[in-house]
Amino acid sequence: MSYDPNFPHASSEYAEEPTTEPTDPRDEDSAEEAQERLSQVHATAGGTSGAVHGWDPDRPLLEVTDLDITFTTSGGEVPAVRGANLTVYPGQTVAIVGESGSGKTTTAMSVAGLLASNGRVSGGSIVFQDEDVSKASGKRIRQLRGDEIGMVPQDPMSNLNPLWKIGFQIKESLTANKVAKGKAADKRVVELLEEAGLPDAARRAKQYPHEFSGGMRQRALIAMGLAARPSLLIADEPTSALDVTVQRQILDHLDVLTGQLGIAVLLITHDLGLAAERAQHLVVMYRGQVVESGPALEILQNPQHPYTQRLIAAAPSLSSQRMVSSLHNRDEEPAGGRQPARAGRTDDVIVAENLTRVFDIRGGAPWVKAAPFTAVDDVSFTLKRGTTLGIVGESGSGKSTVAQMVLGLLPPTSGRVLFEGQDIGEKSKQELFALRRLMQPVFQNPYGSIDPTYSIFRTIEEPLRLHGTRSRSEREIRVRELLDQVALPAATMQRYPNELSGGQRQRIAVARALALRPEVLVLDEAVSALDVLVQDQVLALLNDLQAELDLSYVFITHDLAVVRQIADRTMVMETGRVVEHGATEEVFRSPQQEYTRRLLDAIPGGSIPLAGSGR
Amino acid sequence: MTHASETGGATTRRGQTHFVAPVDETPLQAVDALNTDVKPRSLWSQAWRDLRRNPMFIISAVLIAVVVAVAALPQLFSDLDPYAPGACQLSNSYGDPSPGHPFGFDQQGCDVYSRVIYGARPSVIVGVVTTLGVFLLGGLIGALAGWFGGWIDAILSRVTDVFFAIPLILAAIVVGQLFALNALTLAMILVLFGWTAIARIARGSVMSVMNSEFITASKALGASSSQNLFRHVVPNAVAPVIVTAMVNLGMYIVLEATLSFLGVGLPESTISWGADISNAQTGLYTRPELLFYPSGALAITILSFIMLGDAVRDALDPKTKKR
Numbered sequence: 001m002s003y004d005p006n007f008p009h010a011s012s013e014y015a016e017e018p019t020t021e022p023t024d025p026r027d028e029d030s031a032e033e034a035q036e037r038l039s040q041v042h043a044t045a046g047g048t049s050g051a052v053h054g055w056d057p058d059r060p061l062l063e064v065t066d067l068d069i070t071f072t073t074s075g076g077e078v079p080a081v082r083g084a085n086l087t088v089y090p091g092q093t094v095a096i097v098g099e100s101g102s103g104k105t106t107t108a109m110s111v112a113g114l115l116a117s118n119g120r121v122s123g124g125s126i127v128f129q130d131e132d133v134s135k136a137s138g139k140r141i142r143q144l145r146g147d148e149i150g151m152v153p154q155d156p157m158s159n160l161n162p163l164w165k166i167g168f169q170i171k172e173s174l175t176a177n178k179v180a181k182g183k184a185a186d187k188r189v190v191e192l193l194e195e196a197g198l199p200d201a202a203r204r205a206k207q208y209p210h211e212f213s214g215g216m217r218q219r220a221l222i223a224m225g226l227a228a229r230p231s232l233l234i235a236d237e238p239t240s241a242l243d244v245t246v247q248r249q250i251l252d253h254l255d256v257l258t259g260q261l262g263i264a265v266l267l268i269t270h271d272l273g274l275a276a277e278r279a280q281h282l283v284v285m286y287r288g289q290v291v292e293s294g295p296a297l298e299i300l301q302n303p304q305h306p307y308t309q310r311l312i313a314a315a316p317s318l319s320s321q322r323m324v325s326s327l328h329n330r331d332e333e334p335a336g337g338r339q340p341a342r343a344g345r346t347d348d349v350i351v352a353e354n355l356t357r358v359f360d361i362r363g364g365a366p367w368v369k370a371a372p373f374t375a376v377d378d379v380s381f382t383l384k385r386g387t388t389l390g391i392v393g394e395s396g397s398g399k400s401t402v403a404q405m406v407l408g409l410l411p412p413t414s415g416r417v418l419f420e421g422q423d424i425g426e427k428s429k430q431e432l433f434a435l436r437r438l439m440q441p442v443f444q445n446p447y448g449s450i451d452p453t454y455s456i457f458r459t460i461e462e463p464l465r466l467h468g469t470r471s472r473s474e475r476e477i478r479v480r481e482l483l484d485q486v487a488l489p490a491a492t493m494q495r496y497p498n499e500l501s502g503g504q505r506q507r508i509a510v511a512r513a514l515a516l517r518p519e520v521l522v523l524d525e526a527v528s529a530l531d532v533l534v535q536d537q538v539l540a541l542l543n544d545l546q547a548e549l550d551l552s553y554v555f556i557t558h559d560l561a562v563v564r565q566i567a568d569r570t571m572v573m574e575t576g577r578v579v580e581h582g583a584t585e586e587v588f589r590s591p592q593q594e595y596t597r598r599l600l601d602a603i604p605g606g607s608i609p610l611a612g613s614g615r
Numbered sequence: 616m617t618h619a620s621e622t623g624g625a626t627t628r629r630g631q632t633h634f635v636a637p638v639d640e641t642p643l644q645a646v647d648a649l650n651t652d653v654k655p656r657s658l659w660s661q662a663w664r665d666l667r668r669n670p671m672f673i674i675s676a677v678l679i680a681v682v683v684a685v686a687a688l689p690q691l692f693s694d695l696d697p698y699a700p701g702a703c704q705l706s707n708s709y710g711d712p713s714p715g716h717p718f719g720f721d722q723q724g725c726d727v728y729s730r731v732i733y734g735a736r737p738s739v740i741v742g743v744v745t746t747l748g749v750f751l752l753g754g755l756i757g758a759l760a761g762w763f764g765g766w767i768d769a770i771l772s773r774v775t776d777v778f779f780a781i782p783l784i785l786a787a788i789v790v791g792q793l794f795a796l797n798a799l800t801l802a803m804i805l806v807l808f809g810w811t812a813i814a815r816i817a818r819g820s821v822m823s824v825m826n827s828e829f830i831t832a833s834k835a836l837g838a839s840s841s842q843n844l845f846r847h848v849v850p851n852a853v854a855p856v857i858v859t860a861m862v863n864l865g866m867y868i869v870l871e872a873t874l875s876f877l878g879v880g881l882p883e884s885t886i887s888w889g890a891d892i893s894n895a896q897t898g899l900y901t902r903p904e905l906l907f908y909p910s911g912a913l914a915i916t917i918l919s920f921i922m923l924g925d926a927v928r929d930a931l932d933p934k935t936k937k938r
Binding site for chain 1: 628629630631632633634635636638640641643644646647649655656657658659661827828829831832833834835836837838842847850851
């Protein structure tokens, strides 16, 4: 099964850097305000709202029947989609949910005639407004695209041409679809940007993509997708590259816009919670087939297919409590054996005291004074042995910088980190080397965190060799043991990272981190790039390992829902400061700060009751 | 088989009833199971497999094998030794091809075929030795600049720029005057002034690998700087450097031929394709085919090395690799 490399790490590349991007004041708006502003726009613009498309609301706008899509590769014909059925009515939001490689994007792309050149519709039909687009000519599809079928792509960072002004790019879509030309088009661009929720649209239209934040870029792309007033909008993971709070605003806005304009939306997402919250009708895809489809709420509350059940059980946004390790139910001594007590073990494994880190942002010439940027500001916490501390925050909140300081990879500007009561900043090189055994990191990107030229055996044995396990047979025994702990067969040893899936690589990274029997793991977005089911599997594994080996975790993530599953205490960070810190259950039940509340509200699907009826 | 359950009457419309696919149609797989049927493959063994399937690689490899064999053991390919005293008889000047002399004779009455065969050695030596030297020197300087950064990078990069500004052919002519040239010393001179392009590529490649998370992970394990550089960074950064060096190999052979053609390369006593091309000029109107033999050999050699470089790039460049 292939792994979609574009999916979450598209965002990860820029997610953790201290950002100096302009923040968008409108990103703070609520949906009601957006609605209000929108109606004003329509009043002034002469109004193109409501049923612009004279299509009978009870006749399907899009009807996909028994769709087969085949890709021709060097290894022969590969069926990507098999017998998919899907119906969209005018003005309705339909969501396709599935893991990467399930065929959800392929299905949606075939509707817009945008299959990759080696793919083709090999069976079934795609009827859009009584016309089979799978058999239409290239010219006809180009007419439909933009005009009747709009698109909002996944990654706002790569889907705008950095060389052209935003306004020019929207104007391009207007002229290409013959909606407006010249001066009229310029005026329409401003209206569209305003409609998409960008303040000061006339000025914004003259700016370049790099002057926009991620959320603003996605708004510009929405403006572009809606420019020609299509009757169907295909939104492919429109917000998965954005922070949760921004994600919520954008989706709210999209809801309002398409609702008012009577535009149907085909939403593609991996997030079941988000799909259930936004769509009336759900289509669940698995390995190229539709395994279940039906009214959103019904599917969520009464899933019939085992895959859907599995998906719902794994979705972090729908779960409401901390995972319980399977070991807690057993009385027997864990197989791995507890570590012998070392001298100097304390209950507070890590204590961070008033950590502050200031970066100098260099501007050009060496004589220009560097502007100080405070990435982490006065952060203190205590990690108790055998527990998990969740650090949550959006991109630029400084959470990864905290991780680097805790690991001793980055010296704090002020403040200190105590490991079992000893200041790691005052350690000598040898002492620090010894300390490395006890504290290990696991990183986010499953494609970057292990050396692609090393076999899995060499990857896992590296720490053993560095820390003086001399004999090869001894190392091999330990590698086997570690692979077993992360639930991978011993035969994995001879393999190379390029042969493993993202989840498997992440488990290898965990195995390497565990090789030296550490006491603390610092997990920096360790499950963020994984598919829901795989993520759930890795989380369960981490949880079991914690119980088995008495590990303490610092778990850093942007995803509050995941924190709830794994963390005992939660610390919420915003722009380098701690805004809230407490027991996870308390933080979730009664958040004290406005910011925490906003984050909690933004968890998609969090408000959907899994049992009972109605919202 | 489809079993749909009617629910919520008003909200369900045609095509949107609750549909559940039969379970046996798409049986559930274990989450993220490892496929243990296929043979394990490292990046390098995969590149090797791709190479072997590339017809361009096979053709160029065969040609290079022939050229290298000729360069190493010319006496196997020609009965005549053009270095032997009395090999050239002026009475044979511009003699026609005859048995034992398939390409005929040049102005000096030397056998052309044996000269073409013996001319392979200096070309191959200059090409291979220069490429190796440039790879090592440029790779080392570039890797150090990229790895240490800061002032070390600043100094090494400026030195690179200075050398980059010196035209290679001019430097080879000027410095070549100082030595009694043979194929090896010429290669050394080319290395001395030709390493800059490789150094730049190595520096960039090292810098991009350095920011990978596996390097940070290795640091967190307590690996020292040099352990990291040689165990993780170099193996990951080496592919683009190898590719550039191999594509440049042909260029160094051309350079040797150019210098010999101009009469400032290898001494006249050494048989070289470049010098023979130059000599054949004098008889261009009477015996144009004499120009063809050494230049044909030169062209085939260069082409096969460039083709090999391209094939290696296709195999090593992860961007062209489909998984």
